Amino acid sequence: MRNSPLWQLTLARLRxxxxxxxxxxxxxxxxxxxxLALGLAFRSGAQPRxxxxxxxxxxxxxxxxLLDREHSLIVTGATEAEAQLWLSRGRAYLAVGGGxxxxxxxxxxxxxxxxxxxxxxxxxxxxxxxxxxxxxxEETVVAQGSRYIDFLLPGLIGMNxxxxxxxxxxxxxxxxxTRKLLKRFLATPMxxxxxxxxxxxxxxxxxxxxxxxxxxxxxxxxxxRIQGSIPLIGLVAVLxxxxxxxxxxxxxxxxRTAETVSGLMNAVMLPMFVLSGVFFSAENFPSWMQPxxxxxxxxxxxxxxxxxxxxxxGLAAVSFPLVVLAAWGAxxxxxxxxxxxxx
Amino acid sequence: MNAVExxxxxxxxxxxxxxxxxxxxxxxxxxxxxxxxxxxxGKTTTVEILEGLLExxxxxxxxxxxxxxxxxxxxxxxxGVALQETQLTDKLTVxxxxxxxxxxxxxxxxxxxxxxxxxxxxxxxxxxxKLSGGQKQRLAIACALVGAPDLLFLDEPTTGLDPQSRRQVxxxxxxxxxxxxxxxxxxxxMDEAEKLCDRVAIVDHGKIIALGTPQELxxxxxxxxxIEFATDRTLPAAFPSDLPGVIEAGDAGGxxxxxxxxxxxxxxxxxxxxxxxxxxxxxxxxxxATLEDVFVSLTGRSLRE
Numbered sequence: 001m002r003n004s005p006l007w008q009l010t011l012a013r014l015r016x017x018x019x020x021x022x023x024x025x026x027x028x029x030x031x032x033x034x035x036l037a038l039g040l041a042f043r044s045g046a047q048p049r050x051x052x053x054x055x056x057x058x059x060x061x062x063x064x065x066l067l068d069r070e071h072s073l074i075v076t077g078a079t080e081a082e083a084q085l086w087l088s089r090g091r092a093y094l095a096v097g098g099g100x101x102x103x104x105x106x107x108x109x110x111x112x113x114x115x116x117x118x119x120x121x122x123x124x125x126x127x128x129x130x131x132x133x134x135x136x137x138e139e140t141v142v143a144q145g146s147r148y149i150d151f152l153l154p155g156l157i158g159m160n161x162x163x164x165x166x167x168x169x170x171x172x173x174x175x176x177x178t179r180k181l182l183k184r185f186l187a188t189p190m191x192x193x194x195x196x197x198x199x200x201x202x203x204x205x206x207x208x209x210x211x212x213x214x215x216x217x218x219x220x221x222x223x224x225r226i227q228g229s230i231p232l233i234g235l236v237a238v239l240x241x242x243x244x245x246x247x248x249x250x251x252x253x254x255x256r257t258a259e260t261v262s263g264l265m266n267a268v269m270l271p272m273f274v275l276s277g278v279f280f281s282a283e284n285f286p287s288w289m290q291p292x293x294x295x296x297x298x299x300x301x302x303x304x305x306x307x308x309x310x311x312x313x314g315l316a317a318v319s320f321p322l323v324v325l326a327a328w329g330a331x332x333x334x335x336x337x338x339x340x341x342x343x
Numbered sequence: 344m345n346a347v348e349x350x351x352x353x354x355x356x357x358x359x360x361x362x363x364x365x366x367x368x369x370x371x372x373x374x375x376x377x378x379x380x381x382x383x384x385g386k387t388t389t390v391e392i393l394e395g396l397l398e399x400x401x402x403x404x405x406x407x408x409x410x411x412x413x414x415x416x417x418x419x420x421x422x423g424v425a426l427q428e429t430q431l432t433d434k435l436t437v438x439x440x441x442x443x444x445x446x447x448x449x450x451x452x453x454x455x456x457x458x459x460x461x462x463x464x465x466x467x468x469x470x471x472x473k474l475s476g477g478q479k480q481r482l483a484i485a486c487a488l489v490g491a492p493d494l495l496f497l498d499e500p501t502t503g504l505d506p507q508s509r510r511q512v513x514x515x516x517x518x519x520x521x522x523x524x525x526x527x528x529x530x531x532x533m534d535e536a537e538k539l540c541d542r543v544a545i546v547d548h549g550k551i552i553a554l555g556t557p558q559e560l561x562x563x564x565x566x567x568x569x570i571e572f573a574t575d576r577t578l579p580a581a582f583p584s585d586l587p588g589v590i591e592a593g594d595a596g597g598x599x600x601x602x603x604x605x606x607x608x609x610x611x612x613x614x615x616x617x618x619x620x621x622x623x624x625x626x627x628x629x630x631x632a633t634l635e636d637v638f639v640s641l642t643g644r645s646l647r648e
Contacts, residue, residue: 008446012435019434019470179430187394187426188447188490189419343396 005190009198014205017168026167027210031160032217035153038279039222042148050093050116053078053086055105057098066127067096067120096120145227145310153218154305155278160210161237162272162298165244166265168206169199170252174261177252183343192342200245207241215309227312236308236318236325240301243325246332247297253336272298300324344408346372346494346525347393352402354388354549362388364549366402370542372493375516375526377540379533379634381644385549386529387427390498393527394424407494420449423492425483427499433472437463437482440471441489448490461485461515477508484515495519497528501535513538533634545638552641560637564590569636570601570609572627574617582620586612591640602636 017023051074054063060077068075078086078095086092087105093113097103102124106113176182185195211233218224226233251268255261275289276282276298285293293299300321307313347370354363363385370376378386391397392404395411395418404411409418431440441454458464461481466474474482480500487495497516501509516539520526530536536543537557545553545560553560561567574597583592583601588608593600603609606629617624638644 003442003446005446008443012432012439012443015439016432016434180426180428181430181432183396184424184426184429184431184486185447187396187419187422187424188444189416189449190447 006194006198006201009190009194010201013172013198013202016172017202017206023168027160027164027206028213031156031214035149035156035214035217036221038152039149042152049074050112051076051086051091052094052096052116052120053083053092054096055080055083055098055103059100060098063096063098063124067123070119070123072119094120096124145225147222149218149222150224150310151281151306152279153214153222153224154309155302157211157214157237158240158276158298158302158305159273159278160214161207161240161301162244162269164206164210165203165241166248166251166269168203168248169245170248170261170265171258172199173249173252174255174258177255177341177343178257180343186342192340196249196337199249200242203241203245204238207237211237224309226309228308228314232308232315232318233305236301236304236322239322239325239329240297243297243301243329243332246329246336249340250332250336253340256341272296275299277302295324297325297328300328344372345369345405346374346407347376347527348403348405349389349393350403352389352392352404353400354385354392354397355400362549363392363399366546366549366551368544368551370525370527372525373523374541375520375528375539377536377543378527378529378546379531379536379543379638380529380546381531381638384546386546387498388549389546390496390527390529394422394496395419420490421493423487423490423495425480425487425495425497425500427502429483431471431479431482431486434470436468436470437474438467440482441485444486445489451490452488454489457485457489460488460518462511475508477504477511480504480508480512481515484512488519492524494525494527497526499529499531501530501532509535533638536634543634545634545641547638547642553637557634560634561632564602564632564637564640567632568603568606568629569632570603570606570613570627570629571598572601572613573598573625574622575625576622578620578622582616585616593639593643600636600639602632602640 049072052067054060054067054075054077056077056079064075064077067073076092078092083092083095083105087095087107093106093110094116095103095105097105102121104117104121106117108114173182186192215224215226215233219226247268248265251264252261255264275285275293276296278298282290282293282299282302304313304318304321307318347368349366349368352363352366352368353361355361366385366389368389378389380386388397392399393406395406395415406418407421411418435443437458438454441457445451445454445457452460458467461484463478463481463485466478471479471482484497484500487497500516501512504512513535516526516528526539528535528539540557542554542556543560544551553563555563577597578594578599580594583589583599586601586609588604589601590604591602601609601613610629614624
C-alpha cells in the first residue's frame with residue numbers, strides 16, 4: 001500500500017497542493033469572505049426605510065410631520081423641481097401631493113412602490129378619520145432557511161466544488177503536460193489510470209475539508225441549520241466533485257498551454273456561474289430556458305444541496321439532479337480518456 | 344543479443360517533414376552508444392521512437408529483443424529514460440520525487456542507493472525547485488536509474504550545464520556502464536561523445552552518415568592534427584592547396600582551418616608562404632583532430648550551425 005504507485009501519486013498531489021499557499025486561499029479563504037460579505041449586505045430582519053417626499057401645498061408641513069412618525073419611511077418636504085429630480089434618480093420612491101385630492105406620483109415598474117402607496121394612503125386616510133370596519137392583527141414570521149444567506153451558502157458550496165475540481169485537476173494536468181512531466185511518466189511503467197485516479201482521490205480528500213469548513217462557517221456566523229441528512233450532503237458533494245473532475249479532465253485533455261486551458265475553463269464555468277443559481281435563483285430565467293438550465297451540472301448540484309440543507313429533502317427528492325451529475329461525470333470522463341494527449 | 348536493433352526507420356510528421364529518413368542501427372548489449380549531430384538532425388525523434396513514446400512511420404524496431412505495442416509493460420520496466428527537457432515537480436523534495444518514481448517499478452534500486460549514485464544525499468529534503476541546473480539533471484538521471492534499467496536512454500544529458508556539472512554527469516554515466524549495461528545517449532557535444540561512448544553514429548538530416556569508435560572516425564580523416572589561423576589580409580581561396588600534407592581546408596570568413604597529416608610537415612611551409620605573400624598572422628593555433636572535425640569534413644558545416 002505505502003509503495004503502491006496510486007498512493008504515491010496521490011501523496012504527490014496532496015503535497016503539491018498544500019505547499020501552494022495561493023490554492024489554500026482560493027479554496028478556503030475566498031468563499032468564506034464572499035459568504036461573509038454577501039450575508040452581511042443582504043441580511044434580512046432590518047427592513048430598509050423607504051424615502052418619500054411631500055410636494056408643496058397647504059398640507060405639506062402637516063403631512064411631513066404625520067408620515068414621519070412611520071418608522072419605515074424617511075420623509076422630506078421638497079419643491080416640484082427637487083421632487084422630479086429625486087424620483088428620477090431613485091432617491092425618493094414616491095412623491096405625495098400637498099393638497100386635496102391627494103396626488104401620488106411614482107414609477108409603477110419599481111416593485112416596492114405599489115405597497116408603499118397603499119401604506120401611505122392608509123396613514124393619511126386614518127388620520128383624516130376613516131375607521132376600518134374589520135379589526136386586524138399582524139404577526140411576522142421569518143421561516144428557517146428562507147433568508148438570503150440560506151439561499152447563498154449552498155450555492156457557494158456548489159460553486160466551490162466546481163472551481164476546485166476544474167482548476168485543481170484541469171489546470172494541474174495541463175501544467176504537468178507543459179513541463180513534459182506527463183510524457184516522462186508515460187516512459188515509466190506507471191499505469192495511466194493510476195495517474196487519473198490519483199487526481200480523483202486527492203480531490204475527494206480536499207472536498208471533505210472544503211464542504212465542512214463552509215458549512216461550519218455558515219453555522220457559526222449565520223446560524224444556518226442543516227435540515228436534511230449530513231451523509232446525503234456528503235454523497236451529493238462527492239458526486240458533484242466527480243462530475244466536475246470529469247469535466248475538468250475533458251477540458252484539459254488536449255490543451256498544451258496554460259492560456260488555452262484557462263480560456264476553456266472560463267468558457268465552461270462562466271455560463272454556470274450566471275445560469276445555475278449561485279447568487280440568485282435560476283427560476284428568474286424565462287421558462288423556455290429552464291430545461292437546459294436544469295441539466296447543467298452546477299444547477300443539479302446547487303439545487304440538491306439547497307433542498308437538503310434548507311428543506312430537509314431526502315434521497316428520493318434529489319434523485320433527478322443526482323442522475324444528472326452522474327451522467328455528466330461518466331460521459332465527460334469516458335470522452336476525456338479517448339482523446340487525452342499525454343505528450 | 345543486441346540491445347537495440349533498428350532497420351529502415353522513417354518518421355514523417357504531419358506536413359510531410361521527414362525527421363528520420365531510413366536509419367539503421369544495432370547496439371550490442373553492454374555498449375555505450377552515442378547519436379551525435381546538430382539540432383534538428385532527428386536524434387530526439389529516433390530516441391523517442393526507441394523509448395516507445397512515438398510511433399514510427401515505417402521500419403523495424405526491436406528493443407531488448409522485444410517490440411513496442413506487444414511488450415509495452417515489460418519494456419517500460421526494463422528501460423530508464425531521461426528526456427531532453429522534463430521539469431520535475433518543483434514543490435516535491437528530491438527524496439519524494441525518487442520515491443514516486445521508484446513506486447512505478449516492480450524491482451530496482453532503493454531510493455537511498457540511487458541518491459548516493461547521483462551524490463544528492465545532502466539535498467534529499469530540498470524542494471526540486473530549489474536545485475541548481477546540474478542537480479536537477481542528476482535527479483532526472485536518478486529517476487531513470489531508480490528502476491535499475493537494462494537500457495538507459497539519455498537525451499542531451501548535459502546541454503546547458505556548466506563544465507563541473509557536465510563532468511559529474513559523465514562520472515555518473517561511466518559508473519552505470521561499469522555493470523555491463525547499455526546506454527544510448529544523444530549529444531551535440533563532440534567532447535562528450537569522445538569521453539563517454541564506445542561507438543558513435545553521426546546523424547544528419549535523419550540519416551547516419553558515419554559510424555564507428557571515436558578513434559576510428561577521427562582516424563578516418565587521414566589526419567589527426569588541425570591548424571587554425573587568421574590573417575590581416577584576405578588570402579586567395581586556392582592558397583592552402585599549395586601546402587604539403589593538407590588533407591582538407593576550409594575558410595570561414597578569414598579564419599582558416601587546415602586538417603593535416605602532421606604539424607612538422609605543414610607548419611614551416613605555411614609560415615614561409617605567408618611571409619612570401621606579405622601577409623601577417625593575427626592568430627595561430629594547433630590541436631588534435633576531434634569528432635567536430637569529422638562532422639565538418641562530412642557535411643561541410645559546423646555542428647553549431
